[in-house]
Amino acid sequence: MSTNTEETLQRPPAEIRFADELERLRETDTAPRPPGWALSLEAARRFIVGDDDRGIRRKFVGDPSLIDRALVALATSRGLMLVGEPGTAKSLLSELVAAAVSGDSTLTIQGGAATTEDQIKYSWNYALLVSEGPSTRSLVPAPLLRGMAEGKVVRFEEITRCPLEVQDSLLSPLSDRVLAVPELAGPDAMVFAREGFNIIATANTRDRGVNEMSAALKRRFNFETVFPIADFATELDLVEAEATRLLEQSGVGVPPRRDVLEVLVATFRELRSGTTETGRAMDRPSTVMSTAEAVSVAHAVGIRGWFLRGEAGTPADIVECLAGTAAKDDPDDLARLRRYLEQEAPHRKGRQWKALHGARHLLPG
Template identity: 75%
Template structure:
């Protein structure tokens, strides 16, 4: 199966598949010094993430280039990288892009949660082989952290603060001693030493602060970098337009998103995220990622129901599910914004949004 066919068959291909051509071109032209175990030099990895128009490398992360540089420098040392910020600020995307650039794969991933166990982080056993043969390399089932250490690759730990404290702290020895003990195995096989290139990128959103606060010992093993929301309207609009266009094509939608509708959608999200005129801030996460999700739903709704790109009425209908997640008051705040602010804004799309306010469910 060719790479193009394989990519087309996947709902969301990982970065190393989506951008395989760019990664190959960067490797071929990369003459910079590479940290041990890295597939690209630090300069080439930076170009992959933030883009290089002259080399035909698209920009993938809309954020501070200095943040990307600091993150890469951290990973070239023996300290882990912790990306923190509001939900939807592209922390996971940044960790995926960096892992793809540095290690060639972004799929060594642990998804943190209340049910995450050490087995899912380090290793487990094939119990049929364990019973019949006893502990052996054949019966050992490596989890992402063991594979990352043995292969010298980056491991992504998503939403680490959603894991219980005792599960988080299983990383302490891995990040300090760079060795994982497998006590069930005898001899040299019982110790897995990290190869050059191994490190950990963890993410945590600031709304989870206090859910399972990290221990001071674990914090000392990470450098913390904060990822902020997109500050500029035009930049956020361009990002939403690009991401939604790709999602709609994968969903079988032939019509590109209507830019006027996207302007209204992004403007609404920005106003409800950090109010400028309405004073109505929602407790729900009105992030760029949520805006992309709503815009995707608008495009799908318009195309498959009417054969159109989607309009302001679809925006109102699709916004309800985003606004009503955290608090019943959020739906009322959204309704007041549509009633009191949308109609005052210039442009036909804003007027269409105002006229469609009655479609807001609830």
């Protein structure tokens, strides 16, 4: 018996998590919608940025005009490319857009050095291939073929992590809206895209130059940059909401303390920008100090506090968890973090800042 319910999945896709909202939007959506879309642009926008009057939660914190441009791009003959620093919720945005447009966000290709064309287009059931030869029965469709045949949005995560020749396998599907299957004969040898098909790709700016996209492929995408959250209060609210959700899923019996999260978010923002609250410049770590990383650290802080001591977590836990975050890319980042705790934390007001400074000895090295 299948146990793939929302209660048993660690992270259900957006179309399952927000199924009630999508259903309400579909029932009341009277605006014109592009061919093949499950929702109009107006309803898709409300699904992502929220609508209090209709009980639709806000799911993406960012510039609403970015959502408008992203949806318009998908309604054209070009794909959508989301670029930005790691941890700026590009993947979340692509998932939400795919769920709103197609009702399905699971046609996903995860880019990497080992990604092959088979994982993008199609592969074969080799037992059937040997016994029957090439046929639609032995064909195993990958996300791109399925998206074209079913008229759905395909997500391509971290596209610049893939070799150039693998990236360029998207050229024909994006320009001609057709995918050739040369092993088959007759009408099955060509898969023509149905209305609603398009591609959302993501790439983080730290990977620029790893496998730079060809000019031909760039021309087939509209590029949109996803920026970090500019407002402190907004970022704090987001970290608190996401950390609370993750801690509940992890069986933690208490929510995170907001005053502890204020210290965590302020630390991340200053390390990320290389500028202190007073405007003084400091040495930025090379490690990505993103909002997503702050949520991860807040989650770990709550786990440590609850399962080790039966409490919500303290600034000492922040220092312990930050050690693993700061040492990812450059060992010197630990020294930069130590300088921040020694030179900046003592000048801040509040009990939690004093506790953060007092826990600086917990950093290794």
